[in-house]
Amino acid sequence: MCDGVNTLLLKDVRIVDADHQLVGDILIRDGSIWALGRKLPAPRGVPVLQGEGRTALPAFVDLHAHFRDPGFPEKEDLLSGARAAAHGGFTCVSLMPNTDPVCDSPEVARYMLERAREIGLVEVYPVGAITVDLRGEELSPLEALAPWVWAFSDDGKGVEDHELMLRACRKAAALERTVYPHCEFGGLADRGLSQELMVGRDLWLCRRTGCRLHLAHISTPGGLELVSLAKERGLPVSCEVTPHHLCLTREEGDYPVNPPLPERETREALVKALKGGTIDAIATDHAPHTPPDKAAGAPGISGIELAFSLLYTRLVAPGTISLPELSRYLSLGPARILGLRKGLIRVGYDADLVLFSDEEFTAGEDFFYSKSANTPLLGARLSGRVWATLHRGEVIYLDGAVKGRDFRDHREVIRGG
Ligand SMILES: [Zn+2]
Structure with missing residues (x-):
């Protein structure tokens, strides 16, 4: 045949x-x-x-990556990002809107899709900005963006204005798009508490408006507890954690990343949550930066190429979680969130x-297809x-x-x- x-x-x-x-x-x-x-x-x-x-x-699906294109080709572009993704085992990447210009218009989202198609390596799923230029002041044209994006996010900072966020959630519900908040209020010294407060607010807005909510890089046990309660109530909510929050601790070295690396006890609580049904996906938050930007304190890890190896080494090899469990978080969970027929090795998929x-291997500078090796x-x-x-x-x-x-x-x- x-x-x-x-x-x-x-x-x-x-x-x-x-x-x-x-x-x-x-x-x-x-x-x-x-x-x-x-x-x-x-x-x-x-x-x-x-x-x-x-x-x-099954190949991995990354819900959270920054390919810096358009705008920051010295850090990454759609070609180097796609090559890095392929090297890391990822075939689908959802790209955050903090590009230059910001992905707050259909033109930018369409550019990403067309460029990714030209490159022909991995599938790209753009995320549109909730607010114009990510300034948190006025809503982006969500209706115009909706055909090109699966979700709306101001990733990098929380939308502080409650009224604006309420309107975003209402519109997203009507447009059948996901709201994908970075939960963090500014002005609070306790970063964990600032995350938990905004998770609580956004879950309540989800309950009020019926919008689908996917919470970016939850890094506190309190944040997960709130998500768990919301799931018990049947709210349409999902969440992700990053490989670095699951595998690295501040005690080992306080590498600048946002949200900050956890203390040992917090990391243990996040890992424990992988055994329950609260976490839906592990997402890399791949955030490439040049050495001068990193030296100036830019937060983020170029993570898409080592995500699997880090998780395998720190969680699967010692028996903390099984390989099927890791596969659920890197492939099936995120594929379901994107609505893809991927994430399982099944006939028809x-x-x-x-x-x-x-x-075993050691990742030196020459390991990376990404333009940035900030890790x-x-x-x-x-x-x-x-x-x-x-x-x-x-x-x-x-x-x-x-x-x-x-x-x-x-x-x-x-x-x-
Ligand atoms: Zn991010």
């Missing part, structure tokens, strides 16, 4: 997703998972990618896959290294090379069956 067109057979892999594990093969056709099983026969002429015992996961090995993990010893990333059946990263001009000829690995 198969004629070798748009088909690929992944042989000899350990297949893991949020729901099941097996050892076998994956047959991909026309961008979808066509068959799964042990010792699938290789149809004539179909290329084979030998997994050699590596583990296949998109063939968005990651192959990784347990290999406290430079030089750290990690395991769980992405070996290949497939987007709709197409190999976009393989063993040290991202698809593009310098893509290594990989016919040694993929051969005619």
Whole structure:
């Protein structure tokens, strides 16, 4: 039946997703998972990618990344960001609006979508700004933005004006778009409390207006407690935590990031919450900065390329969470929030896959496809290294090379069956 067109057979892999594990093969056709099983026969002429015992996961979906394009090409652009995503095992990225110009108009969102399509590596899902120029003073043209964005956010700061936020939630509910707040009131020395207060307000606005709410980078147990209560009440709310809040602590080094890194006890509470149903997704908050910007105190971690390895090393390898649990947070949970048929290795799902090995490695400056290597993990010893990333059946990263001009000829690995 198969004629070798748009088909690929992944042989000899350990297949893991949020729901099941097996050892076998994956047959991909026309961008979808066509068959799964042990010792699938290789149809004539179909290329084979030998997994050699590596583990296949659904590719990762990042709800929260900053690709800095348009506006800050010295930090990142859509090409370098897409290459970094592919290297990190991500095939879908939701991009925050704090670009220059800000994504508060359909033109900017359309530019991101068109440029991403031209690049052809990963899928991009823009987030539109809640307020014009992220100034927190007047609403962006949400109706005009809605066809191009899945959510509205002023990520980087909270919308302090209650009346404005109420109107944003009402409009978003009518437009069937998600409100994606960065919860933090200014002017409070206790950063945790400032997050919890705004989480409480926004949950109440969600209850009042019926809008869908997705809360960015929750970093306090109190914030999670409020989300948990809201879920018990059946509110349409979801939330994310970042790899760095789950894996790093201030005691190890107070790397500037917003919200700030947790103390050890807080980190433990966040990790514990991964066992309950409160957290829906782990999102990287990939925030590339140049060395001068970082030296001047710009908060953020260039995180999309090491997110999986960090989580694997710190949480899965020691047995704190299982690999299926990690897969739920990196793939299935965020895919569901975006409404995608991705995030599981199932017949009929998109063939968005990651192959990784347990290999230990050290990430030096030359590891990164991102233009920025601002991360406290430079030089750290990690395991769980992405070996290949497939987007709709197409190999976009393989063993040290991202698809593009310098893509290594990989016919040694993929051969005619
Ligand atoms: Zn952010």
